[in-house]
Amino acid sequence: SDDYINIGNEANLNLSTNLSISVWVKFTSATITGVNGLFGKWDSVTGSGNQKGYFLAVLDDEKLYFYTSSNGSNATAVSSPVLTDLDKWNHFTVTYNAGAVTFYRNGVSIGTGTGESSIFASSANAYIGAYQNGLNLVNGEMSKVQVFNNTLTATEVKELYSGASV
16 A cells, blocks of 8 residues: 555556556545545646656545546546445446546446546656555555557456456
8 A cells, every 4th residue: 555656657548539548456445535646647736847648546435547648747537436345356448538537437437427537648757556655655455457449349348347358
């Protein structure tokens, strides 16, 4: 619960119109506190030059959030319905296609929304288990974090959940 990975500013993670993020996560408690950053390229720290791109997190209202920014400064948040059993292993996937966001839990779609129509090519480092300079760590365990440069189909998400390679 106090570890994260700083991937650096990898150009292949500047995904502007299509992406999918998949992660297994088990929180320490069923009650979430604060922001638990799962994956993102995001930096809104004062003086960083507005480098917001995208990030996926679970917040203390126990919803999955996907944030996108089209200009590095302003952002749109899309959220899932309230989640339960967060202290058990869950497979979360978010897909993004030019603003269309779909959330999946354990291979099943749980909600949709609309984010920014494109994502800013942020120079921020990418983080697993945190976001924004290693802040807002996940209070729990994570496994099999995957980022795709395309929008996975519902069938592909279900295959990921069942252990098939996509």
